[in-house]
Amino acid sequence: xxxxxxxxxxxxxxxxxxxxxxxxxxxxxxxxxxxxLKVITSMINxxxxxxxxxxxxxxxxxxxxxxxxxxxxxEEFEMVTWEQKPMPHWYGTNMNGRILFIETVKVxxxxxNGVNFKYALKQGPAAPFIKPKSHQADRxxxxxxxxxxxxxx
Amino acid sequence: MKxxxxxxxxxxxxxxxxxxxxxxxxxxxxxxVENPPVKKEIILPADVKAIMKRACYxxxxxxxxxxxxxxxxxxSYLVAHDIKEGRSRFNFSDWDANPPAVQQLLLWEMVNxxxxxxxxxxxxxxxxxxxxxSAAELTTLRNYVNTLPGRHKTDTASIVKPGxxxxxxxxxxxxxxxxxxxxxxxxxxxISTTDKYDGGSMRVVYGNELMIKAIKSRKFPFPDGTKIVxxxxxxxxxxxxxxxxxxxxxxxxxxxxxxxxxxxTEGWGFAKFDGLDHKPFGKTALFAKTCINCHxxxxxxxxxxxxxxxx
Numbered sequence: 001x002x003x004x005x006x007x008x009x010x011x012x013x014x015x016x017x018x019x020x021x022x023x024x025x026x027x028x029x030x031x032x033x034x035x036x037l038k039v040i041t042s043m044i045n046x047x048x049x050x051x052x053x054x055x056x057x058x059x060x061x062x063x064x065x066x067x068x069x070x071x072x073x074x075e076e077f078e079m080v081t082w083e084q085k086p087m088p089h090w091y092g093t094n095m096n097g098r099i100l101f102i103e104t105v106k107v108x109x110x111x112x113n114g115v116n117f118k119y120a121l122k123q124g125p126a127a128p129f130i131k132p133k134s135h136q137a138d139r140x141x142x143x144x145x146x147x148x149x150x151x152x153x
Numbered sequence: 154m155k156x157x158x159x160x161x162x163x164x165x166x167x168x169x170x171x172x173x174x175x176x177x178x179x180x181x182x183x184x185x186v187e188n189p190p191v192k193k194e195i196i197l198p199a200d201v202k203a204i205m206k207r208a209c210y211x212x213x214x215x216x217x218x219x220x221x222x223x224x225x226x227x228x229s230y231l232v233a234h235d236i237k238e239g240r241s242r243f244n245f246s247d248w249d250a251n252p253p254a255v256q257q258l259l260l261w262e263m264v265n266x267x268x269x270x271x272x273x274x275x276x277x278x279x280x281x282x283x284x285x286x287s288a289a290e291l292t293t294l295r296n297y298v299n300t301l302p303g304r305h306k307t308d309t310a311s312i313v314k315p316g317x318x319x320x321x322x323x324x325x326x327x328x329x330x331x332x333x334x335x336x337x338x339x340x341x342x343x344i345s346t347t348d349k350y351d352g353g354s355m356r357v358v359y360g361n362e363l364m365i366k367a368i369k370s371r372k373f374p375f376p377d378g379t380k381i382v383x384x385x386x387x388x389x390x391x392x393x394x395x396x397x398x399x400x401x402x403x404x405x406x407x408x409x410x411x412x413x414x415x416x417x418t419e420g421w422g423f424a425k426f427d428g429l430d431h432k433p434f435g436k437t438a439l440f441a442k443t444c445i446n447c448h449x450x451x452x453x454x455x456x457x458x459x460x461x462x463x464x
Contacts, residue, residue: 023454026371030462031342038339042357044348044388047395051346053357084348089451090459091268091295092261092351149386149399150314152431153336 029125032080032099040064041149048133051096052081054146064148071115075107077143099124105143179226184233188215195248201297208273208284212239215246242446257303261351262447264294271450306353308387308400326431328424330438332407334431338382345460355399358383358460374456379410402429418445419457
């Protein structure tokens, strides 16, 4: 007897109705590796259709998690910005696509007990090179004035 | 005395009559479709409801109207199975069984299941072509979900920081399926970051070393030991420059791959801890079934994971 049980009948019918799924291609080039830095916060830019994560070293995390007063030499910030794209298989979410650029800001000792900021901009791994739309001073301000997001303990 | 003609005749008779007898016997045990009373039917705009009624109600409501051929075995077994399964996922006739936030998520999930051609089930469509949802109807459904309250939800409450409010420190919270919360993900690499505008949240997703290796090797499925942690915040109101920042911390979600331990959920163990007190999600350990149902339906080809970097 070909069909012994109802469940066997269901299985056979289900097999006939299956579609062969398309396996997606993983994109390691969308990953950004940081060393000894942790996430401070993330940002969604609706005007530029980008999404960013701001990282910092321990000193930068302390500044961002505190009252945002008094930068100290040694703070290091790094912000990676991706283009946004619709999440595959889920209408209702946008996610990061390719990396557009990476910005770093190092806080150094300045004159008269002050500090200065050393800014650097790096292209993402994929061409073309897209630069931030605002000026360097505005970017430094954006990167170094973020309140840390609240994390689980 | 056996003759070749007699044997051939008997064999032909068995081949011809056997299936008929089998089918007749199956009818005696054929499951009947019952429609329990409607408790609280979903309220939808008329055009949306018409689509749902035509394409979804047979399996996802207490108002199933199976065709005559659906009532004949063996098809009746498949129909009964689909209705039981369909109602267990969500039931338009008992819509208030889910809290409002879950109702909205279910509606987005329906739109996605239709977009991905996973619903209505291909086996159902083969026998019920009238249930096919056209591109214009899908647009109607998409437009509708974009009117749901969660779509433009912003977190306007003051941000509660650890140490200033209810955050509870150890003992370490443990989910109902035994997965304990851990904090070392904070040193892992980020695998993705998302703007989940269907419910007003933004997320950062971390992967452990095995996950990163698997992504770099471009290989599915992910190996046992792979771990993914997703941190979820509300979304603050967009500022003048169009930037949206994280609002209050909402929850942290974990996926751990162990193909033997979590065989019933495609090898993935799920955990979710809500709020700053890290309350384990769910009422029973079966909560993970809700997670895998959606992952299994929509992303089987990416080893049941949504938040991975793909081209």
